[in-house]
Amino acid sequence: MISSFQKALDSGKFIVTCEVAPPKGINLEKTAHHIDLLKDKVDAMNLTDHQSSVMRYPSLGGALMVKEMGGEPILQMTCRDRNRLALQGDLLFAASRGIHNVLCLTGDSVMLGDHKKAKGVFDLDSSQLLAAIRILEKGKDLGDNELDGSPAFCAGAIVTPEAKPLEPQLIKFEKKIEAGAEFIQTQAVFDLDKFKSFMEYARQFPVKILVGIILLTSAPMARFMNKNIAGVNVPQPLIDEMAQAPKGGAIVKGIEIAGRMIKAIHTEKICDGVHIMAIGKEELVPDIMAAADLTP
Amino acid sequence: MIRSITKPKSKEEIDTLLDGLNRIFIIGCGTCVTLTRTGGAPEVAAMKEALLDSGKLVTGQVVVPVACDNLTSEILNEEMEKIEQADVLLIMTCAFGVQTVSSQLKRMVVPALDTLFIGKETGYGQFNEICTQCGTCIIGETGGICPVTNCHKGLVNGPCGGTNQGKCEIDSNKDCAWTLIYNRLTELGRLDSMRKLQGPRNFLGEPTPGKYEISKS
Known part of the structure; x- marks a missing residue:
């Protein structure tokens, strides 16, 4: 079973993915609206998995929604909340319901979220989850038992191109590829020169790289990310540009900046595609794509 | 040297644990909790004052050299008259000490500390889990x-x-x-x-509760 996202990756076209966050609760209207708006415009959409350790409707449920609505889901799976039995079981369920793209993440600490006293599991890590997927595909589980019907996945992972120090992250990046990652969605990138030097290194590996682009919504938001999110560095000129936007025009400026960056990455063929993170403003993804001269 | 690293429970939690228990015997320890300043002689004295201030009766107190040692029962036997007057033993040692005293004396115990980790002193007043x-x-x-x-x-x-x-x-x-x-x-x-890509960890090193016997062969 080759997913349409896998086909898009193999086609060599410039890939566009975005994020959809399942709701806090069972009111699925906004999520359904975002899926409906984006399903024919992007190659696939990521369903976040209790992002930032905040308990929400599960990524598996969101991925099923996307599938049922005719879109292409990328199921995000973290290792924070499930042991190896639960992770493998959810992978089998996903495959049985036509969900064939998985993004493997270690997951944030529960201490960063809204259930700080919960037990963080981390029975596996992101590279071991990737390896588990490849084992399931061969008809076995992690206990070396035979499966009755084996799944198939297009598996991916993440990397932080601006991590400090960088080399330990790159060693992990290489292990993820060794474990079976076919695509990489990066942490948010704002400095294209630094990203180009990362790509010069990353090009040697047989993996598709989708650059992470976060929509800036205000100068304080950019400063907040610089202070609080590891590996995210919004350069001062971009913060100044956001600060100088006319009153009420910050979002428009953010869309312009994101569009400009994506367009440069696309036209200069810096990497294989873009992963747009509009964090709660998914309805603006088409505007960002338009600003980047990307047609669905 | 490895140490059992502890921190004091909150006054509110201790008050709750001691609710209805008015006659108290306090036990400290001369080893790890003296190093961490959570259950040595000064802390035991301060606890006694705090309990007296809150209207409790302290029947006695002792700082044993090594609470988790089997010899602790012999030292406590010397204090048995005061211990028997108490409703409860308030124990300012790590959980090893609390459980040692509890199993030796078979009396009601309340821990005054939370045991954080087994670690070592890495700087003055600093302790790290190892x-x-x-x-x-x-x-x-x-x-x-x-x-x-x-x-x-x-x-x-x-x-x-x-x-x-x-x-x-x-x-x-x-x-x-x-x-x-x-x-x-x-x-x-x-x-x-x-x-080197490491496989999933083996969490079955020794299933809790840990138990180990030197082979008799």
């Missing part, structure tokens, strides 16, 4: 630094994406274990061992 006694030691491949203990997530394949400038995502005062390991392996010229 080993979680997982039963499947992997530090032969990590430059002698334990990621199971020192990485918040116990990761064995390198850092997570939350590490920042060599610090942990949960606390910028805590070192990222994988930055330490990376630096150590670089110094040793053994970075290749970090490149």
Whole structure:
């Protein structure tokens, strides 16, 4: 079973993915609206998995929604909340319901979220989850038992191109590829020169790289990310540009900046595609794509 | 030397645990909790004052040399008259000491401390966790630094994406274990061992509750 996202990756076209966050609760209207708006415009959409350790409707449920609505889901799976039995079981369920793209993440600490006293599991890590997927595909589980019907996945992972120090992250990046990652969605990138030097290194590996682009919504938001999110560095000129936007025009400026960056990455063929993170403003993804001269 | 590292429970929690128990005998320890200043002679004296202030009756107090030692019962036997006058033993030792006293005297005990970890003093008044006694030691491949203990997530394949400038995502005062390991392996010229993809951890080193017998063969 080759997913349409896998086909898009193999086609060599410039890939566009975005994020959809399942709701806090069972009111699925906004999520359904975002899926409906984006399903024919992007190659696939990521369903976040209790992002930032905040308990929400599960990524598996969101991925099923996307599938049922005719879109292409990328199921995000973290290792924070499930042991190896639960992770493998959810992978089998996903495959049985036509969900064939998985993004493997270690997951944030529960201490960063809204259930700080919960037990963080981390029975596996992101590279071991990737390896588990490849084992399931061969008809076995992690206990070396035979499966009755084996799944198939297009598996991916993440990397932080601006991590400090960088080399330990790159060693992990290489292990993820060794474990079976076919695509990489990066942490948010704002400095294209630094990203180009990362790509010069990353090009040697047989993996598709989708650059992470976060929509800036205000100068304080950019400063907040610089202070609080590891590996995210919004350069001062971009913060100044956001600060100088006319009153009420910050979002428009953010869309312009994101569009400009994506367009440069696309036209200069810096990497294989873009992963747009509009964090709660998914309805603006088409505007960002338009600003980047990307047609669905 | 390894130490049992403790911190005091809140006054509110101790008050709740002592609710309805008015005659109290206090036990401290001359070893780890003296080092951490949580259950040595000064802390026991301060606890006595606090209990008296809140209207409790303190039948006596003692700081035993090593609470978790089997000899503790002999020392406590010398205090038995005052202990028998008490409704409860308020024990200002780590949980090893509390459980030792509890099993020796079979009396009602209330711990005054929370036992945080087994660690060592790494600077004046600073204590770091070193080993979680997982039963499947992997530090032969990590430059002698334990990621199971020192990485918040116990990761064995390198850092997570939350590490920042060599610090942990949960606390910028805590070192990222994988930055330490990376630096150590670089110094040793053994970075290749970090490149090795490690399989899932064996969590069955010794299933809790741990029990071990020297082979009789």
